Amino acid sequence: MIIDGKGLSNQLDSGMKAEVKALRAAGIEPKLVVIIVGHDPASQIYVRNKHRKAIKLGITSIIERRPEDFSQADLLALIEQYNQDESVHGILVQLPLPKQIDESAVIRAIDLKKDVDGFSPENVGKLFSNSDEHYSVSCTPKGIMTMLTHYDIDPADKHAVIVGDSNIVGRPMGALLLNAGATVTYTHILTQDLSSYTRTADILIVATGVAHLIKATDIKPGATVIDVGMNRDENGKLVGDVDYDHAKTVAGAITPVPGGVGPMTITSLMQQTLELTKLANRKILETVR
Amino acid sequence: MIIDGKGLSNQLDSGMKAEVKALRAAGIEPKLVVIIVGHDPASQIYVRNKHRKAIKLGITSIIERRPEDFSQADLLALIEQYNQDESVHGILVQLPLPKQIDESAVIRAIDLKKDVDGFSPENVGKLFSNSDEHYSVSCTPKGIMTMLTHYDIDPADKHAVIVGDSNIVGRPMGALLLNAGATVTYTHILTQDLSSYTRTADILIVATGVAHLIKATDIKPGATVIDVGMNRDENGKLVGDVDYDHAKTVAGAITPVPGGVGPMTITSLMQQTLELTKLANRKILETVR
Missing domain, CATH: 3.40.50.10860 (Leucine Dehydrogenase, chain A, domain 1)
Structure with missing residues (x-):
């Protein structure tokens, strides 16, 4: 199964358009x-x-x-x-x-209240503590969670492996998956025998900036593979961190590059802008209802 | 090797006493x-x-x-x-x-600036983002890091497995180990086949509140085992989350209960109180030097 981030993004647009229209009204x-x-x-x-x-x-x-x-x-x-x-x-x-x-x-x-990227320490702290208060979340991980939900891939009691522990993608991604009940492993540049971890992943998130780092043999058959990479290969072609052509024969579900995670990042930014708009205008909106 | 938290705590006391004396002077x-x-x-x-x-x-x-x-x-x-x-x-x-x-x-x-327990979202966020600014950290994980350092157990490129993902122990512990270069796996109540994870741990942190959850067979030979549990068994005896008597024959290093993690938690609280005291009095202390 190909996880169509671009298609999902377009699909979510119409709902957001309607939401903006209602807000403006x-x-x-x-x-x-x-x-x-x-x-x-x-x-x-x-x-x-x-x-x-x-x-x-x-x-x-x-x-x-x-x-x-x-x-x-x-x-x-x-x-x-x-x-x-x-x-x-x-x-x-x-x-x-x-x-x-x-x-x-x-x-x-x-x-x-305007930190639409979710990078402020307080928002990060609330995410990592699974707070029940409102917090913004880094847009790429948020978009990935939206894709998983849409494709009925429930992280609860699954093993999620994160490759790359950046503050923008890997770390908040792991926190979201942990909050959703996954067992979460963070791997990174210092990890020894990386494939011993990736091969046990039910959900594999790759965000390293290294073209084709993850091969088909690094993937557990049937796993969900999310490729956050955006690299140019020697021919100037946009490629991910996963060797897509071979990986897709092993994975149960996989995101392409381009057209996978990228569009969902921008969608998350727009969703979060609307969330913050609604929060800032709570009182007006309560009156309208 | 038995990791003697009580002994280390006493040893650190004398340094802190001298520090307090200098501050008071x-x-x-x-x-x-x-x-x-x-x-x-x-x-x-x-x-x-x-x-x-x-x-x-x-x-x-x-x-x-x-x-x-x-x-x-x-x-x-x-x-x-x-x-x-x-x-x-x-x-x-x-x-x-x-x-x-x-x-x-x-x-x-x-x-x-007075959050000596390190529980505020902003401190948690700085920890989870590996910030280079000052932040307080939850005292139990901080104490465990002090023990690892003292016993020359470097988490870099090791596999650390956390059993129990509470906000007070498990989650901040994983963040500290990740910041120190470990590959980190968070396991918890929903984790399937827990021992498949614990048996691959070079550093195993157990904080579940379930007496003797971790047996000798769940431990990789030579691993460092840190037991945060404090439970009463049927005879009213204080026991940890690890079956200590058997586990110590497999582990390379292990903390006892009592006398392991417990004393180090209070030591961390005192260290952090002194850190915050010094930060609040930076200007005076610069003049003294």
Whole structure:
């Protein structure tokens, strides 16, 4: 089975469009601000794609572009301006940032109620503690959970193996799966005999940035394989961290690259923007109902 | 090898005593406030042991006892009083709390700079993101890391298996081990075929509250086994979650119960109280040097 992230993303769009329409009818304008500093080419593409999706759904999207030498103080001031602006529901600072800027200081500066990327320590802490309060979650892992749910793949009592323990994908992914009842193994660059772990995975999440790291022989027959990688091969073709052509003959379900995890990341960002919009306007929405 | 937590704890006491003496000579009085609501018998013992250890080290210890029917509003007001009190460096609210009180609201109320138990979402988030900023950590996992370091057991590239994924022990323990370079597997009540995981563990952490859950056959020969359990058996004897008498013949290193993890938990609390005292008095201490 091929897990069609692109198709699912399109399918979820119509629900979100209707939601935005209803919000606007209630006088609420969902608004996302994306701040990009410098000219990293991949970041430019990501920001453009987020902007396009927001426009498509009817979400107001503001892009704030700043030059490569923009100072940390000025960036913090810009964030604070949007923290104070009650018309804004989500603030995203595109990473990576130029080296003169301390990423963790920037992440902490974003108002928790507008942290649409879920990177602030308090949101991360709530995720890792399986809090019953509201928290935002990193968009890629959130999108993967949405795919699993949609394809009726229940992580409870399964063995989920995470390859790559980044703060943006691997770590929050493991926390979400643990919260959903999976047994979770985190592997990474220091892991000895990686395939001894991946071969026991019922759900295998690969997010390393190493093209074709995971071969068919690393996969348990019937497993669900989620490939977060986006790499260019020697011919300039976009490929994942999984050797898809061979892996798909072993896996029970697998995401392609492109068209798998990528579209769902942006969908999660939009879902989370709407969630934060609704939370900020709880009282108005209660009156409407 | 028997990992002697009690002995190590006593050994660390003398260093901490000297540290307290130096702080007091600089006009700084380390001060810990422990708040206990109700009359849970185990909590009474824990609070008494923490108080005794603090007194032994020269740390000023205040115990605030409140009745079982104490209200959440009054508890939050008491915490806020100590948040404002600059002479106090650590605030600990003994868990569990009576059912009329929302634990997470109480934990969030403690000033991050005084959260000596490391339970606040922001501290948890920093731990789980391997932040390079300061954060407090739950005391039992912190104590276990101190033991591993002291006994020259380096988690890097080892397989660490956590049995029991509580927010107080299992989850932060896994994060500390992951941050130290281990491959980490979280197992719990839903895990199928638990021993298939435990038998591959180079470092096995057991924190379930189930007496003698882990048998000798569940342990990889030569593994390090850390037993966080504190259970009473049918004869009223204190026993761990590991069948110690048999397990010690298989394990390479093992903690006894009592005398293993327990004393190190209180030692961590004292270390963390001193860390927060020094952070709060950075400027004075810089002048002294």
